[in-house]
Amino acid sequence: MATVYLVNCGTDAEVAEDEESPYVSVVVEGVPELLREMFRARLGSERDYEGEMSIVVYDDQEQELSVHQLQELVQNFMPCLNIAVTGVEGWRATVRATLEAAAHSGRANGSQYWMYAESAGEHSRCSFKMYSMAKHLSSLGDTHGEKSNEYRRYLMRHVNPSDLVVVPHDDNHYWSLLDTWSFNAHALDIVELIWCAKLVISKLCTAAATACPEPVGIILLLLHLECSYHQGNKFHNFRHAVDVMQATYQLCDLLKLDPGISLTLCISAIGHDVAHPGTNNALMCKYGSPVAKHYNGVSVLENFHSDVFISILGQHWPEFSDVVQRQAIRDAIISTDMALHEQYLLKLRSCGTRSLREDIPLLTSLIIKAADISNVSRPLIISAQWAVLISYEFDHCTFLENRLKNEPHNEGEGMMDDLDRVPDSIDEIVSKFPGIPGGQLFFITTFVEGLFAGLAEKFGELKFLSDNVQSNKSFWLQLV
Numbered sequence: 255m256a257t258v259y260l261v262n263c264g265t266d267a268e269v270a271e272d273e274e275s276p277y278v279s280v281v282v283e284g285v286p287e288l289l290r291e292m293f294r295a296r297l298g299s300e301r302d303y304e305g306e307m308s309i310v311v312y313d314d315q316e317q318e319l320s321v322h323q324l325q326e327l328v329q330n331f332m333p334c335l336n337i338a339v340t341g342v343e344g345w346r347a348t349v350r351a352t353l354e355a356a357a358h359s360g361r362a363n364g365s366q367y368w369m370y371a372e373s374a375g376e377h378s379r380c381s382f383k384m385y386s387m388a389k390h391l392s393s394l395g396d397t398h399g400e401k402s403n404e405y406r407r408y409l410m411r412h413v414n415p416s417d418l419v420v421v422p423h424d425d426n427h428y429w430s431l432l433d434t435w436s437f438n439a440h441a442l443d444i445v446e447l448i449w450c451a452k453l454v455i456s457k458l459c460t461a462a463a464t465a466c467p468e469p470v471g472i473i474l475l476l477l478h479l480e481c482s483y484h485q486g487n488k489f490h491n492f493r494h495a496v497d498v499m500q501a502t503y504q505l506c507d508l509l510k511l512d513p514g515i516s517l518t519l520c521i522s523a524i525g526h527d528v529a530h531p532g533t534n535n536a537l538m539c540k541y542g543s544p545v546a547k548h549y550n551g552v553s554v555l556e557n558f559h560s561d562v563f564i565s566i567l568g569q570h571w572p573e574f575s576d577v578v579q580r581q582a583i584r585d586a587i588i589s590t591d592m593a594l595h596e597q598y599l600l601k602l603r604s605c606g607t608r609s610l611r612e613d614i615p616l617l618t619s620l621i622i623k624a625a626d627i628s629n630v631s632r633p634l635i636i637s638a639q640w641a642v643l644i645s646y647e648f649d650h651c652t653f654l655e656n657r658l659k660n661e662p663h664n665e666g667e668g669m670m671d672d673l674d675r676v677p678d679s680i681d682e683i684v685s686k687f688p689g690i691p692g693g694q695l696f697f698i699t700t701f702v703e704g705l706f707a708g709l710a711e712k713f714g715e716l717k718f719l720s721d722n723v724q725s726n727k728s729f730w731l732q733l734v
């Protein structure tokens with residue numbers, strides 16, 4: 255069901271709606287309250303801003319922001335959400351036209367539309383365009399400079415991001431989770447994940463003596479990032495980003511890397527999959543996604559994540575994103591392309607410990623790669639829960655490809671029931687998902703054990719991770 259936010263429109267507008275209305279309306283007093291409500295509902299996953307349509311009807315008379323400015327602000331800070339802003343004049347007709355256009359845009363297909371829709375969109379009847387990766391990419395150039403600063407200041411002044419991120423425990427509690435390899439991101443809600451990321455960034459900034467945005471600025475950066483990941487993805491979402499950041503932080507700490515290098519790498523990790531469509535490069539390229547064409551079919555998603563992330567970082571932390579750091583972030587993110595995995599393994603094998611320590615670009619690439627595929631080195635139950643989530647995404651890719659190949663008889667084949675919670679016992683996972691042992695063994699033997707064994711050979715500090723991988727592998731082997 256679509257939601258229509260009525261901002262400064264009075265309550266009459268809502269009352270006048272009849273019962274057959276294709277949307278629910280929410281009356282809001284002023285833009286700050288609207289933005290607080292939207293961020294709050296997003297963080298609590300109370301409203302689906304990705305699969306559904308939200309329309310803001312805004313009377314901007316004597317207001318600080320015009321309708322157009324509010325639209326720009328929302329599109330910039332909540333880029334992956336389908337939120338349109340319109341003026342109050344003739345708003346019912348505009349709402350109807352927008353909903354009609356949305357219904358025809360194929361948004362029900364989710365990632366299919368995200369991946370393949372052109373940036374301009376096919377519908378001229380409403381100015382708002384549904385989210386697509388191409389549209390996201392084409393908007394990046396507009397978000398720099400004074401305009402973005404102005405909107406950032408507006409959010410700081412009127413919304414106070416710190417009020418939106420209030421956690422139930424003290425920092426010692428979160429550090430006790432972050433400081434071990436048993437970190438369980440499944441057990442944390444989105445607000446807590448943001449808080450954990452903020453703690454890591456702040457700590458590394460202090461250790462590296464790097465100028466850092468004030469805490470509220472880091473929180474706004476993380477809110478912007480969370481709204482740029484798709485919550486609708488089972489695996490490639492903000493939770494995965496924080497999990498990879500924590501693994502990166504642990505690896506840097508175990509190897510006693512320079513804090514400045516650790517900071518850049520942890521920052522890269524939190525942005526490394528931003529705006530991921532929940533599919534893969536092969537599907538992007540094979541069926542002619544405009545984003546795949548833009549990057550000539552080379553590391554398509556990784557290039558896309560880099561461009562989106564560097565744009566976001568530049569808005570919140572310009573001091574951090576000089577040319578050298580931007581390149582380091584880009585290189586780190588590109589190295590997570592699994593098509594490059596063999597090349598990295600060869601480099602790792604041909605390098606001595608000392609020369610690897612001195613080759614920072616190679617070492618940091620290997621660390622973020624290991625962190626990105628570190629699920630299978632976590633304690634067994636945590637590892638199995640990640641396996642459940644990725645199996646949903648793989649299943650979705652199969653479904654999507656059948657649809658793209660125009661094989662409707664295969665539609666739905668293999669589609670698992672929707673997941674209302676991630677099972678928290680191994681027995682339940684094994685009985686509900688019989689494909690997981692085989693899938694885990696394939697992933698471990700093809701990609702993970704070589705990398706982790708190679709790292710353990712160079713650095714004794716990392717041997718326990720390779721041991722964890724082997725222990726999980728033994729468990730899955732008994733079941734096949």
Ligand SMILES: [Zn+2]
Nearest residue numbers: 498526527626
């Ligand atoms: Zn990833």
